[in-house]
Amino acid sequence: MGSQTGPQGLGIFKVVKTYAGEMAGEVEQLPIQFPASFVAYSGSKYEWVDTKTWLETASFTVLVCAKNLRTALDVNEAVRTDPNTGAYVLLNNVLPALAYKDFGLAMQELKPVDVRLLVITKTTAIYGIEFQAAFDRDYV
Secondary structure (H helix, E strand, C coil), rough: CCCCCCCCCCCCEEEEEECCCCCCCCHHHCCCCCCEEEEEEEEEEEHHHHHHHEEEEEEEEEEEEEEEECCCCCCCHHHCCCCCCHHHHHHHHHHHHCCCCCCCCCCCCCCEEEEEEEEECEEEEEEEEEEEEEEECCCC
């Protein structure tokens, strides 16, 4: 998936694409256009349904990245709450844009599982939002 605006509500991001290691290394030196979000497949669990069918529950993590380059007395507060790109604003755009949607696919609706702080520096905040979706999988 290339850069795009994605589902309605995600247009606030300059970048929405599949995660490919962009955040490995020193977060302050990363070549990321902020605000940004990345999606990474986290893994699957399987539950046997019948002879050839399994229910696969796949987990995906949406990484939301906010940066504040303005001078502020409390930059950590600004990067979390900036009215345009703060991490909380990004989280509150991603959750309703993805939660309980199936996007016309043969799967159960995406369900939010948890939100975790992954990185916080003087100017950058990165949160991970885990979603799960379940669907039948035949292995024949």
